[in-house]
Amino acid sequence: MSIEIKSADELRLMRRAGLVVAEGLDAMIAAVRPGATTGQVDAVGREVLAAHGAQSSFLGYGADYGAPFPGVACISTNNELVHGIPGERVLEEGDVVSIDFGAILEGWHGDAARTVIVGEGSPQDEALIDATREAFWAGARAMRDGGRVGDVSKAIEGYVKSLPVRYGTLREYTGHGIGSEMHMEPDVPNWHRRRPTPRLAVGMALAIEPMLTTGTHQTLELDDEWTVVSRDGSNGSHWENTVALTEKGIWVLTEHDGGASRLGDLFGPLSD
Known part of the structure; x- marks a missing residue:
């Protein structure tokens, strides 16, 4: 297994891609409203990429082994969990909408996803989104130099299991390494497996x-x-x-503040 270790300068380039992703997600979320189509939301993401001279990580993905993905964002609604194709689907009040978006800038990738509700939603769906967001932060806070990928998985699973409501955690789909490609080693499952996992090190993303x-x-x-x-x-x-993972700590490349508001003393950005 070969895991890409980035230099400080390469992580800074990834941060630039990450900020394009953050801006694109903000713009697409703002476009989520009753009556809008998922294709119209995707078009907003295309505009953000074009404004920054960035390429899409998603558009055309999979052409080598099947149907190429036709959008710049995966837009999944309600019981569609991931990889939804944007198109003529009209959004309605109360829909749960997940938007997954990726950008390439100077050869480096950023990738992030958010889930929102169209207008007013059910308390059950609101709680589901809160749980998923907080599970992410539990996993992110588990990253440390010399630790293991399994620490991230264990932290996510531990948080989800600590909740009073039972949620299903997808097992066939996982997080992943990222850098000069969108999907790289290692896999990052959202549940703990009792087996050795790769060591975490400064320069990993x-x-x-x-x-x-x-x-x-x-x-x-x-x-x-x-x-x-x-x-x-x-x-x-x-x-x-x-x-x-930087020499200073954890840097969330696709959050506008780099994760400062959620990571506390673990926050470790690199200077520009």
């Missing part, structure tokens, strides 16, 4: 991305070869950021 449902973890892939839905019809939530 991980896309940490809990994916939870209000039901079970079991999934199905639709005939479009992309959209993943819950087998039991339950709604899902997805929260992701690109997280780097």
Whole structure:
């Protein structure tokens, strides 16, 4: 297994890509409203990429082994958990919408996802999104030099299991290494496996991305070869950021503040 270790300058380049992703997600979330289509939301992401001279990490992905992905964002609604294809789907009040977005700048990738509700949603769906977001932060805070990838997985699982509500944690889909490619070693599962996992080291970057449902973890892939839905019809939530380990600590490359407001003493950005 070969894991890419980035220099400080390369992490700074990844931060630039990460800020494009953060801006794009903000803009697409602002476009989520009743009556909008998922294709219109995707178009907003395209505009942000163009404004920064960035390429999409997603557009055309998979062309070598199947149907190329046709959007710059995966936009999944309700029981669509991940990899939803943007198009003519009209958003309605109360829909749960997950937006996964990636950008490439100067050869370096950023990747993040957010889940929001169209207008007013149910308390159950609000709690699901809160749980997924907080599970991400539990995983991010577990990154440390000399630790293991399994520490991140264990922290995510531990947080989810500590909640009074039972959620399904997707097992077939995981986080991943990221850098000069979008998907790299190592895999970052959202549950703890009792087996050795790679060591974490300064210069590593991980896309940490809990994916939870209000039901079970079991999934199905639709005939479009992309959209993943819950087998039991339950709604899902997805929260992701690109997280780097620096000599100073943890740097969330796809958050505007780098994670400062959530990481406390663990926050370790590099200077520009």
